[in-house]
Amino acid sequence: MTDVAVLGGGIGGLTAAHELAERGLDVTVFEANDRFGGKARSMPVADEPATLHGEHGFRFFPAFYRHVVETMERIPTDGGTVADNLVETEATLIASTTAPERIAETSAPDSLRGWLEALRPAFAEDLPREDVRFLLERLLYLLTACEQRREAELDDISWWEFIDAENRSEEFRDRLAYATQALVALRPQVGSARTVGTIYLQLLFGQLDPTEPTERILNAPTNEAWIDPWVRHLETLGVAFQANTPARGLEFDGRRVTGVTLADGETVTADEFVLAVPVEVAPAFVTPELRRAAPELGRIERLETAWMNGIQFYLSEDVELTRGHQVYADAPWALTSISQRQFWTDYDLEGRGPDEVEGVLSVIASDWDTPGIHHEKPARECTREEIAVEIWAQLETHLNGADRRLRDDMLVDWFLDPSIVETETGVENRSPLLINTVGSLRNRPPADVGVRNLTLASDYVRTNSDLASMESANEAGRRAANAVLDRRGGRGRAQIWDLREPAVFEPLKRQDRLRYRLGLPHPAAVTQSLRGVTRRLGERV
Template sequence: MTDVTVIGGGIGGLSAAQELAERGFDVTVYEANDRFGGKARSMPIADGPEPLHGEHGFRFFPAFYRHVVDTMERIPDGAGTVADNLVETEATLIASTYQPDRIAETGTPDSLRGWLEALRPAFAEDLPADDVRFLLERLAYLLTACEQRREHELDEISWWEFIDAENRSQEFQDRLAFATQSLVALRPEVGSARTIGTIYMQLLFGQLDPTRPTERILNGPTNEVWIDPWIEYLDRLGVEFHPGTPARGLTFDGRRITGVELADGSRANGDEYVLAVPVEVAPEFVTPELARAAPELGRIERLETAWMNGIQFYLAEDVELTRGHQVYADAPWALTSISQRQFWTGYDVDEHGPDEVEGVLSVIASDWETPGIVYGKPAKHCSREQIATEIWEQLKRHLNGPETRLTDELLVDWFLDPALVEVGSRSETHRGDGDAVDGVENRSPLLINTVGALRNRPPADVGVRNLTLAGDYVRTNSDLASMESANEAGRRAANAICRRHGIRDEARIWDLEEPAFLEPFKRQDRIRYRLGLPHPAEVTQSLRTFADRLGGRV
């Protein structure tokens, strides 16, 4: 039996552990936190019996998530599996301070008219016709580009530049800005056209696929309905867990990893090692010797991160809003939210404290650089209490129009992501004095796919004889920093280990799906790329010309 040491108990590490344990490997997982799940974990908001849970941010499973859902389908939970705890959304509320609310249906359409109506908010609503036509032409360019061109050309320009946003209408700029930043904590000015464009299209394709729900969320706090059953299942498979056990380094003899140095001074040994720590932590494990042996490891430190953190507001009444997400189109901190209780069929709020809580509004802030409306400061320069006050006020300004949905009397308590730690001169015991705080530092930032970042993302198998990587910064088909990408990376790490030990039963890896009728155009562009020729739409052609070519090919 081969011993595998996994460093990090987030989604990537647990995914690798499951694939390996199911194939007979002896797996041990070391996790720095006292709870497993990484950025996906939920945690009690207070001491005492049965407290409510708070989270880094709400979980979101669009249709193109294949790897993580497949894993969930193999985790027993009661009479079914953890995947049974996924609940389909129905609509997204797009709230604004200067125009009426808009509703975008997220249920899978069952007619052509339904498809057109579902896509209208993404393409046409409130946008000038010229802008809509141009965006469709750009998306056609993206979809007919070969993979080599996407990787070596489209990854080298920003989404903002690719869609020529600077020369488009203000409505166009606003729509594309909130659509991308709320989704991936990534400003379109710096995000790769390859990543943002690909994920944007995957979300749209998912809405047109009648075989899969467009998007789903969990029916309870993440640990209650996913992570805890996962740990129980892995424990039954023989996986050994060490929570609250941070690692501080790897020992390397020039050819292979010989051990893991733990923070308490002890040492962990194995035959194989999976490094599954977050992107901001990984460079601490890369010694100069390791970087020379595997140059991909040395480039991890060049990857950039951004902040995308959550807060939960606990309410005296259940304010349902829409049965899905809410997007706050002109909120300076790029807010999105979910009113959770309507989905929490697997979790009884009444059985958890505080007693007066009837509703949970979970909010994610994606812009920490823009000044807010209350204190006139970016979120990162506010205290934790100021952040909560600011986000609450931004929500009220968007939701309280003709109908008052949120009032201060409704607010019972709040829970802000504990990864946001106050910095400044005052001590931890004087948390009420917000003015004495310089701001917060984020100890759990998110990888962002900036222009040219792909060249710095390592493969799961980096070429060191017994080391693999499992994190959302690894090169994956999923591409975006997410649970899906982390799960795929864990599978790739497990597959590399299986190949080393002659095991042919590898974990499945899915490609992102795009319409089959586009393949002839991709093949044509592959030839053009090899010949050094530009894509036919390098200088944007008219949509009618593209449609004529498409009609002639199909």
């Protein structure tokens, strides 16, 4: 018996446990894996006391991540907090097989030239002037649309259609349509204008805000820099942790959850239950009785997932590239990477794994459906070995120009996310990522679903950040904790922040709110290309 049983030890579950334990509740966290952290966790590559770590994918903390960073500031370490392990990046390398490399600065601008550079690609010289004008009109549309219009109208149109990508220049599509896909799980053809546009603006605002780092990453593998200190701190608050303890189902009497059945047949009882399992697992917990009591739970199964998984290459040389991300513009598998050694300053690389390892290149593949250049088939049809070979080949074609920065002889070993499991026809992904698709907002439940002692804490919950991410999972955990605290009364609430947008647009949003209530379109609704109008008219004829 415990006050609160949290099912799932990812970011959402740990956040809910943190907020509740700080306010005196007895919390137990049940996790199916042997390590906590969910998709954010790092994993030892061998069964040895000191070994290298692999990652599901590298961690990325843009400026608008407020909830998760504030939690990190409350996790003590020797002489500071976990937030001190965040390191600011300086530049992003955009590598191409058909054009010269470009460097995009990510540090805060400190000069007029710097500000103009930060505003790219909106003002890039190689974009046609009409595309720049159209982009500005689209962004102003977003910034002046009221929240009701964003949810009711912009969530039902794709970002691809909203920015008229099919009828714009190739440079515009490459720079804008795919701008967010490389770093976050947003696909321009299927993601809504509401979600992709909002996140694009948040990334842009973060780069223009001199008071906040544009983006940060961790100075060590995720569990060492963050998750393990977090678990130790929660244990000092009285949280009990049960690893390797998957839950099988919820027992529901028609009014409240009476227990959770574990995989070994044991039943755990509690006053409150927090369901913090990932989106691909959650539907298994939704019985017909729960669906009738809380219809929002039944819509979780309609949410879609995609593959976005990582591989680490352990190198005999430290290939630094840029002090930040690398984006491989022409890579068919939509690759991004970070050369980790320059950031993992507190990670004893020499004392782990093979002696010859001097560098770690962490790569994420976001497109598993497009044929590659070496094996000429999609990633999901390859073996794990073929995936590693193919990704390495795509990196080489982008990075090896006049100077060969990657050589086959420097590759010591690799570690592919173990969620990628081989089958007879290729691989399956046992840890896919939620993606925001057109119209999916209506299928995302609130943290408090209306069952008197059940709340949700995962990145598919409706949140302000509205993105499958650590930030959204943390916010969902806070919302779940607040629902529990509200029911128990008098214990305070976890803080939740809105996304920040320039206050200068508030009067225009209020005007649009009135127009929306009157059934009138947004003033900029007619902004579109002549070619787009012609195409749509032709489709109707």
